[in-house]
Amino acid sequence: MHGPFELDKHSSLTWKQLFREQTRRYPGLSDAAGVYIIATTNRTKDSICYIGMTHWQGFEAEAFSQRNVELVWDVISEMRNRAIKIWLIAKRTPARKGFSWDSRIERQSFLLETLLIMHAKAAGHRLINTSKMKSAEGIAVEGLFGKRKRGRQSAGSTSLASALGLLRS
Structure with missing residues (x-):
């Protein structure tokens, strides 16, 4: 990088x-x-x-x-x-x-x-x-990427984010 x-x-x-x-x-x-x-x-x-x-x-x-x-x-x-x-x-x-x-x-x-x-x-x-990825419009996986809802993340999304290395310690 x-x-x-x-x-x-x-x-x-x-x-x-x-x-x-x-x-x-x-x-x-x-x-x-x-x-x-x-x-x-x-x-x-x-x-x-x-x-x-x-x-x-x-x-x-x-x-x-x-x-x-x-x-x-x-x-x-x-x-x-x-x-x-x-x-x-x-x-x-x-x-x-x-x-x-x-x-x-x-x-x-x-x-x-x-x-x-x-x-x-x-x-x-x-x-x-944007013409290349029109299908990506609105794609979001709660807790991983995209717009995040208020409040606490579910245990499942937190553990998957951790497994993928998306959480910072």
Whole structure:
């Protein structure tokens, strides 16, 4: 997991230039493939607005492509008083000198992207890229993810959340 990388909306640099400045200490990160999450933040709360996946083209090329600039960055830039955060989940090579990519990692990334989209939608985040997961609208499992009812959780949901590692101790 890499990030969050914060991009200042009021900088004179482009989003791509700001990202490059922040990722200099991570060689190869711009070319890494995996799942990325883009959120806006008002310093107290993050609001996830886009979850995407890169393939062979690498993170920087995908996240800052013309399509994404029009779809994501233009919408985000209209939001007032909010900074932008980006996270990247990418698998390192065994020697930890770069990032790996193969068909197995591609399948895993697709599943992870789908899971994160479903979880974000269930938690009430308004994602820009919703066409992929319309069926995730309103999915919630009480005590695990999604909107939570007031009061105490059931013993079953608490034990399952614990078994899945979703509870923090």
